[in-house]
Amino acid sequence: MKRWRAVGTVLVLGMAALVGPAAPAPASDNGLSIRPAMGWSSWSFVRRWPDETKMRAQADALVSSGLAAKGYVYVNLDDFYQKCDANGFVVDSFGRWAVDATKFPGGIKALADHVHAKGLKFGFYVTPGIAKNAVTSNKPIEGTSYHAQDIADTTQTHKNYNCKNMYRLKYSHPGAQAFINSWANQMASWGVDYLKIDGVDATTVADVEAWDRALRQTGRPITFALSNNLPVAQATTWRRLANSWRTQGDVECYCGPGPNGSGYPLTDWAHVVSRFTSAASWQQYAGPGGWNDYDSLQIGNGDQVGLNADQRRSHMTHWAMIAGPLLLGTDLTALTATDLAMLTNERLIAVDQDGVAAQRVVNSGVNQVWRKREPNGDYIVALYNTGTSGTSTVSVTWSQVGFTGSAEVTDLWSGAAEGTVAASYTATLRPGETRLIRARPAAAAPRYEAEDATIFQGAVESNHAGFTGTGFVNSDNVAGSYVEFAVNAARSGPRTLTVRYANGTTADRPMDLTVNGVVAQAGRSFGPTGSWASWADSALTVTLNAGANTIRLTGATAYGGPNLDRITLT
Structure with missing residues (x-):
C-alpha cells in the first residue's frame, strides 16, 4: 500500500548475495549459522531419559550412517540431563545446574570430547534464570564478591519444563550478567558448540540479551538457538540476538504409549502441516546468520514416527523450502533405507542450504x-x-x-x-x-530488478506478494521521485522495454521515461492493477546506445509512481 513519507535521499543498491525478501532487521553478527544448522537433537526420541551411552550411540550413528558426511554435524543434548531435588535443580558451588552423574558419569566434557573426536559438534540446553537452590543457599557468583541473593528476584519465576523453581534475575545488578557469564564460560570449557535456551517469550528479552553477551565473551563460537513458540511481534529482536528461533510449540504429538506421551508415534501430520501457516508468517525474517526454526525433522524410523512416506517427503521438502534447521529427532541407530535415502538426497539438502526462505x-x-x-x-x-x-x-x-x-x-x-x-x-x-x-x-530476456537500481525518494519493500528478486520499489508520493536503471547493450538500436508494476489505487500513476537523459515518453500511463499484489506489464519501444545506458522512470504527479518490480529488455 502506498503511504506518505518524508523526502528521501539518493540510494544506490548493490546486487543481493542471496535472493529473497529483504530482512527487516540485521541478523546476529556473531558470524555463525550462515546456513541453517544440520544434525540431531535428543528430545523427540530420547525425551526425558538422556544418558551418556545413548548420546554416544547417536553420535556414532550420525557418522556411520553417512549423515555426517552430508552435513548433519550437530549432536544436541536437550533437557533432563540435570539433577533435581524437592526444591528444584541441584546446583554446583557457583549456583549453576548440576549434571546428573548417574546419567553422565564421565561428565559433559567427556561427552563433548567424544562428539568432537567424531568430527561433529556438541549442543547443550538451558533455560533463563537462577535456581531456587542457588538462592536458598546463597551461592557465590564465580569471580565476584556477589551472591545469588543479590541478583535473584524471588517474587517472579521463569518457565521451566523440568525441575521448575527458576527465579528471574535482576539485570540492573552487575552480578546477574556475571552469573550468566560464569555459566557460559563453564559450557565453553566443556566444548559446547551450540546452545539452546528454552522457555523464551516476550518477557525474557533481557535474558536473551544477557546470554548473547555471555556467549560472545567466552571467545568460543557457540551457535545460539531460542525456543519455543516465540512471538512474531519480536521477530526483529530474535534475529538481532540469535541464530535461530522456534516459531511454534513442539512438533511432537505426545501421543505415544509411554510416560508423558513418549515413544512412537513421535508426531502426526497435523503437527507438520501447522508449520505451513507459521512459515508464511515468519518467512521474511530468515536469512544468513538467523533462521526460523520449525522444530525437529521426524524422518528416519519409517511409518512408526506417525507419518507415511509421502508425508515424510513433504515434511523434508517443506523444511528445505523454508530454509529451516534440519535437526533430526529420530533414532539414528534404527534408520530405514527409505528414510536414509530421503535424508541424504543432496538435491534436497541443497534446497535447504541455499539460504533462501520460500514464499x-x-x-x-x-x-x-x-x-x-x-x-x-x-x-x-x-x-x-x-x-x-x-x-x-x-x-x-x-x-x-x-x-x-x-x-x-x-x-x-x-x-x-x-x-x-x-x-x-x-x-x-x-x-x-x-x-x-x-x-x-528458458532464454530469459535481460532483467533488471528495481531494488538494485538507483532510487530517489523511495524505498525497497517486500510487504506485497508476487514480486521477483528481493523486493520492489515503493516511491514517495511526490512528483520527481524516480528509479534509474543502469543497463548495457551489446549494440545500438531499438529494444522492447517491459516495465512490471503494481498500482493498487483506482487512479493512474503516470511516469516520465527518459533514456540517457532524453525524454522518450512523457506521462506514460501506469493504470490500476486491482491491488498492490497484482502485477502488470507495460511495454514500449526505446532506443539504446551500444554499451552503458541509463533508463529513468520518474513520478509525474504529486502521487508519485506505481510500485516498480523490474524492467526487461528484448
Whole structure:
C-alpha cells in the first residue's frame, strides 16, 4: 500500500548475495549459522531419559550412517540431563545446574570430547534464570564478591519444563550478567558448540540479551538457538540476538504409549502441516546468520514416527523450502533405507542450504505452492496436497512463480528431467504428497530488478506478494521521485522495454521515461492493477546506445509512481 513519507535521499543498491525478501532487521553478527544448522537433537526420541551411552550411540550413528558426511554435524543434548531435588535443580558451588552423574558419569566434557573426536559438534540446553537452590543457599557468583541473593528476584519465576523453581534475575545488578557469564564460560570449557535456551517469550528479552553477551565473551563460537513458540511481534529482536528461533510449540504429538506421551508415534501430520501457516508468517525474517526454526525433522524410523512416506517427503521438502534447521529427532541407530535415502538426497539438502526462505504463492484448500529464486536465477517450486484423503490437482503459473515464458523443469526428488514446460506446471498428488521441482527459465530476456537500481525518494519493500528478486520499489508520493536503471547493450538500436508494476489505487500513476537523459515518453500511463499484489506489464519501444545506458522512470504527479518490480529488455 502506498503511504506518505518524508523526502528521501539518493540510494544506490548493490546486487543481493542471496535472493529473497529483504530482512527487516540485521541478523546476529556473531558470524555463525550462515546456513541453517544440520544434525540431531535428543528430545523427540530420547525425551526425558538422556544418558551418556545413548548420546554416544547417536553420535556414532550420525557418522556411520553417512549423515555426517552430508552435513548433519550437530549432536544436541536437550533437557533432563540435570539433577533435581524437592526444591528444584541441584546446583554446583557457583549456583549453576548440576549434571546428573548417574546419567553422565564421565561428565559433559567427556561427552563433548567424544562428539568432537567424531568430527561433529556438541549442543547443550538451558533455560533463563537462577535456581531456587542457588538462592536458598546463597551461592557465590564465580569471580565476584556477589551472591545469588543479590541478583535473584524471588517474587517472579521463569518457565521451566523440568525441575521448575527458576527465579528471574535482576539485570540492573552487575552480578546477574556475571552469573550468566560464569555459566557460559563453564559450557565453553566443556566444548559446547551450540546452545539452546528454552522457555523464551516476550518477557525474557533481557535474558536473551544477557546470554548473547555471555556467549560472545567466552571467545568460543557457540551457535545460539531460542525456543519455543516465540512471538512474531519480536521477530526483529530474535534475529538481532540469535541464530535461530522456534516459531511454534513442539512438533511432537505426545501421543505415544509411554510416560508423558513418549515413544512412537513421535508426531502426526497435523503437527507438520501447522508449520505451513507459521512459515508464511515468519518467512521474511530468515536469512544468513538467523533462521526460523520449525522444530525437529521426524524422518528416519519409517511409518512408526506417525507419518507415511509421502508425508515424510513433504515434511523434508517443506523444511528445505523454508530454509529451516534440519535437526533430526529420530533414532539414528534404527534408520530405514527409505528414510536414509530421503535424508541424504543432496538435491534436497541443497534446497535447504541455499539460504533462501520460500514464499507461499498458492493457498487454496488442501493445495499449496511455495517458490523461491536461487542466486543463479533458477526457481525452486514445491507443490503440496496437504489433505488426508483424496488426490488433488495442484497448479501454478510461471507468472505466480516469478517469471514468464517457458522453463526447463527437473524433479528434485528423483533428479529426472521433465523437459521444457510452458506457462504453468500441474501435478496430481496423493494426500500428503509433494512435488518439488527446479524451473530454469528458458532464454530469459535481460532483467533488471528495481531494488538494485538507483532510487530517489523511495524505498525497497517486500510487504506485497508476487514480486521477483528481493523486493520492489515503493516511491514517495511526490512528483520527481524516480528509479534509474543502469543497463548495457551489446549494440545500438531499438529494444522492447517491459516495465512490471503494481498500482493498487483506482487512479493512474503516470511516469516520465527518459533514456540517457532524453525524454522518450512523457506521462506514460501506469493504470490500476486491482491491488498492490497484482502485477502488470507495460511495454514500449526505446532506443539504446551500444554499451552503458541509463533508463529513468520518474513520478509525474504529486502521487508519485506505481510500485516498480523490474524492467526487461528484448
